[in-house]
Structures are given as structure tokens and as C-alpha cells.
Amino acid sequence: MSDQNSHYGLSYRAWRTFYRAFCVLVYVFLMLPILVIIPLSFNAQPYFTFTREMLTFQADGFSLRWYGELLSNPNWRLAIGNSIVIAFASTLLSVVLGTLAALGLSSPYMPFRKSVTSLVLLPLIVPLIVVAAGTYFFYSQIGLAQTLPGIIVAHTLLGTPFVVITVTATLSGFDRGLLRAAASLGATPVRTFFKVVMPLIAPGIFSGALFAFVISFDEPVIALFLAGFDQRTVPIQMWSGIREQLSPDILAAATLLIVLSVLLLLTAEALRRRSERLRGGQ
Numbered sequence: 001m002s003d004q005n006s007h008y009g010l011s012y013r014a015w016r017t018f019y020r021a022f023c024v025l026v027y028v029f030l031m032l033p034i035l036v037i038i039p040l041s042f043n044a045q046p047y048f049t050f051t052r053e054m055l056t057f058q059a060d061g062f063s064l065r066w067y068g069e070l071l072s073n074p075n076w077r078l079a080i081g082n083s084i085v086i087a088f089a090s091t092l093l094s095v096v097l098g099t100l101a102a103l104g105l106s107s108p109y110m111p112f113r114k115s116v117t118s119l120v121l122l123p124l125i126v127p128l129i130v131v132a133a134g135t136y137f138f139y140s141q142i143g144l145a146q147t148l149p150g151i152i153v154a155h156t157l158l159g160t161p162f163v164v165i166t167v168t169a170t171l172s173g174f175d176r177g178l179l180r181a182a183a184s185l186g187a188t189p190v191r192t193f194f195k196v197v198m199p200l201i202a203p204g205i206f207s208g209a210l211f212a213f214v215i216s217f218d219e220p221v222i223a224l225f226l227a228g229f230d231q232r233t234v235p236i237q238m239w240s241g242i243r244e245q246l247s248p249d250i251l252a253a254a255t256l257l258i259v260l261s262v263l264l265l266l267t268a269e270a271l272r273r274r275s276e277r278l279r280g281g282q
Contacts, residue, residue: 034258037258039054042066043061044060044065048248065248067249069249076253082148083217087217090159090216091159091213094162094209095163095205095209098163099167099205103171106172123160123161132224133225135225146226146227147231151231158216162215169204171201203274206268207268210264210267210271213264217233218257218261219233219235220238223235238254
């Protein structure tokens, strides 16, 4: 019996080792095209390939030249400024609308809740090119095409479903007895929301806000349809640079976007764990 158990234990350890190694290889295969951009952005030469100096780790093969050109180029500065303004504004609108929608959809007394939920989450399902084309034709009729407010509203449409999902997930463990307790103590609905509901759903709100910000900052399709020259964003500037003139400053911008996305995802993960601890404390 002991020999049989040791055989099963050896087989299990061998399978677990193979499974982990396979997962690591798949992960490296998927991430390598993204990670290779980072060292290339420090290339001292205007090439999209590793030079001999870089491969031999010589100091003169690496440079911050392209980051300097990225920040000194007026087109890039315009694009970065537009992306920041659009991302922050659309994130704020997405948080407000998404939180209100999640509070309403989480109520068991709301009529047609499933149908409304499907409608709110529709931008996640419909192909983005369809959304962009429809938005362009509609905004062209009302004067919002090639304007920053038009892009902000369009990005709000994309970011709101993410806020709805994260806040709804946070509300799934919410004890509605707290609302009745607050009302019995004389608290107004507004005071109950800010003193009782808001602290409990704050991790979901912040997580949704991070996703909405990333979606807006990285979104190229709708911006291509709606933006003029003065409204170009970072993804549009990268696309224009690839089409017109290949320059490593595109790699520098891509590296900054990768770092930003990783930081925001780590923050979202920290908020998720905090939310789980709060639920466990209840």
C-alpha cells in the first residue's frame, strides 16, 4: 500500500511540475511581444531592433533619447494632454452613472432588472467598430464630432459598464438591514448613502474607476472616428507615427502605457483584496 501511495504521490508531483512549467511557457509566449518593447525603447539608435551594443550590454547602446523627444514633441504633448483630460473626465462620469446604475440594478424592487442590466452592459458585447461608426454618425448630426466633449461622452459609454460590474459585485454581499437600521435611527437617505453605503462599496467604485480610466486612455477606435487634429489622443498619435514615420518614440510611449496599465492593475488587485477583507469582517 505504501508503494502505491508513493507512486501516486510521485505521479502527482510530476504532473504538477509539468502543469506549472507549461503555464509559465504559455504566459511567457503571450507576454514576450509586449515586454520586448521596453528594452527597445532605450535604444540609442533609431531602430526597432536590438543593436550589437545592446546585445553586448554596452553603455553607449542605451539612451533616454526617445523619452526626451516624446516629451519635447508638441504633437505628443498635445496628445498626452488630451488623453489625460478625456480619461479623467470620462472616468468621473462613468463612476457617477455606473454607481447609480449599480445601486438601482441591485435593488430587488426594480422592474425589468435583467433587461436593463443587459442594456447597460451592451457596449461590452457589441463590436467596438460598430459602436464607433454609430457614434460618429449620431454625433455628426448634433455637432459633437471632432470635439473633446464628444469623445468624453463616447468613452463614458465604454467605461460605465465596468463600473456597474465592479460596484454590483461589491453590493452582492451588502446587508440591506443596515439601511433599515440607519432609517430607524433617523438618518436621511443621503446621509445613509455617504455614511453607510459609500464606505462599503468604495473598493468597487475605485476598481471600476481604474478600469474606466485605462479603457479611455488606451482606446483608439472611437477616437479615430471622432477626433480631429486638435483632439488627437496618445493611441491616435501612435497610429499616425506608425503610418507616417517609424520612430522609437512610439516605443517610449508604449512603454509608458505598459507601466501605467500595470500600476493600475496592481492597484485594482489591492482594492479587490481589501474588499474581500471587508466582507470577511462582516
